[in-house]
Amino acid sequence: MFILYKMKEFQNKNQWALILGGSSGLGLATAKKLATNGLNICIVHRNPRMQDTEIQEAFNTIKQENIQFKAFNTDAFKPEKRDVVIEALKAELGTQGKIKTLVHSVAKGNLKPMISEDTPVLKHDDFALTINAMGISLYDWTKAVFEATLFADDARIISFTSEGNTKAWQNYAAVSAAKVTLEAITRNIALEFAPFGIKANCIQAGVTDTASLRMIPGSENIIKHSLIRNPNKRLTLPEDVANVVYLLSKDEAFWITGTIIPVDGGEHLS
Numbered sequence: 001m002f003i004l005y006k007m008k009e010f011q012n013k014n015q016w017a018l019i020l021g022g023s024s025g026l027g028l029a030t031a032k033k034l035a036t037n038g039l040n041i042c043i044v045h046r047n048p049r050m051q052d053t054e055i056q057e058a059f060n061t062i063k064q065e066n067i068q069f070k071a072f073n074t075d076a077f078k079p080e081k082r083d084v085v086i087e088a089l090k091a092e093l094g095t096q097g098k099i100k101t102l103v104h105s106v107a108k109g110n111l112k113p114m115i116s117e118d119t120p121v122l123k124h125d126d127f128a129l130t131i132n133a134m135g136i137s138l139y140d141w142t143k144a145v146f147e148a149t150l151f152a153d154d155a156r157i158i159s160f161t162s163e164g165n166t167k168a169w170q171n172y173a174a175v176s177a178a179k180v181t182l183e184a185i186t187r188n189i190a191l192e193f194a195p196f197g198i199k200a201n202c203i204q205a206g207v208t209d210t211a212s213l214r215m216i217p218g219s220e221n222i223i224k225h226s227l228i229r230n231p232n233k234r235l236t237l238p239e240d241v242a243n244v245v246y247l248l249s250k251d252e253a254f255w256i257t258g259t260i261i262p263v264d265g266g267e268h269l270s
Helices: 025-036 049-063 079-093 124-147 173-192 219-229 238-249
Strands: 015-020 040-045 069-073 098-104 151-161 198-205 260-263
Touching: 015 025, 015 079, 015 124, 025 040, 025 049, 025 098, 025 238, 040 049, 040 079, 049 069, 069 079, 079 098, 079 124, 098 124, 098 238, 124 151, 124 173, 124 198, 151 173, 151 238, 173 198, 198 238, 238 260
Parallel strands: 015 040, 015 098, 040 069, 098 151, 151 198, 198 260
Antiparallel strands: none
16 A cells, blocks of 8 residues: 655755744744645744743644744844844754745734824824834844845745725724835835845735734724625635745745735725
């Protein structure tokens, strides 16, 4: 009796995915998907100790894919913390290991109204914090990985934007500004890093029931409206987005760069 084993896409290639914000939601689903296809996984996340047991259970699931795995519970937005992660990765990967895919899935920002008599309103510092964390940090990490010569010859940078990039939502102004910044940086990374084999794209995910969504005031109404307007009559799942990250990481996707790709089951059509 012969048993056929399917070769994993990235198996035995000594390639890694570096996932910023990979302990839940889109980032965690992406880590699981890429691990099942043979990519080694490094997750940078920031979570309190009370969530440690739940997170470690999720990470153990990834480790069962027989890949190499590292996780750093640290502040991804502090340069000195980023430097520690980069140095640890250089030691772990050695001279042969390379980062095939960098995934930016961080959610840190202020969801405040511009005008209110009852609650705090947006200030300059709120915009600055949100834009830096959810937008500019993509460039900071790209530059750090590039300068450490850790990128593969055909590397992929993938980040997550939302429909708030063009539509105004209550309390979403700072995040919306961050998403537009993220997209602009992505386009320029695609342009300026192209000679080094680096491709960069944004995935515009449909409304997905994650912890980040639940933080938005009125999220229940957003969910209800999305179920009505989506032609497939369901929300986007983290796994839907993870599947496209995997597709964009494949060798065959090397000619896709500088784009914003809706992954929403047609939600954006109406």
